[in-house]
Amino acid sequence: MLADAALGVLADAGMRGLTHRAVDAAAGLPAGTTSAYYRTRSALLTALVHRLVDLDQAELRAAGERLPEPRSAAELAYAVLMLVDRRLTGEGRRRSLARYACAVESVRDPELREILVPRENPGRDAVCRFLAAQGVEDPEGRTLALLACVDGLVLDRVVRGGSVSAEEVEGLVMAALRPARGAGAADGR
DSSP states (O other): OHHHHHHHHHHHHHHHHOOHHHHHHHHTOOTTHHHHHOOSHHHHHHHHHHHHHHHHHHHHHHHHHHSOOOOSHHHHHHHHHHHHHHHHSHHHHHHHHHHHHHHHHHTSOHHHHHHHSOOOOHHHHHHHHHHHHTTOSSHHHHHHHHHHHHHHHHHHHHHHOOOOOHHHHHHHHHHHHSOOTTTTTTTTO
């Protein structure tokens, strides 16, 4: 409950607004409650990041289980677009704001950085299997690159506003499917 309230405070007020008092108020609890559980701001931020990762992992697992294994680039692009839409609207947008604030903070905090390290999940695994089935060289590396590009689109739209188009996502999927530069040159193609 406190970590969820802290997540909301971070999304609404940014890092400067994340205080024990603000979390108490957001949770509707007496002053001092948050500091009784998380003595330092660092402890509070660590709990918040753990909760954020748990929520993200649950969302990605559910998406991976709910959507069928992609059989075409169009199906993969559609699944990615649905995830992007969730990350840019409603509660997903608020969580994206918090996620990016935590990512920036983790540059100076190795403990937070370790918590935020990408985890395995059915959604990412499905992308990797799809790319491997298409004969893509280094499907794991391409999966990470594709998802990093998608994350960049989400960050851009969180900052500038707006949505991500199907064409943008399709372009990223098609780029992930392209042969590596120089592929075929060695065998005379």
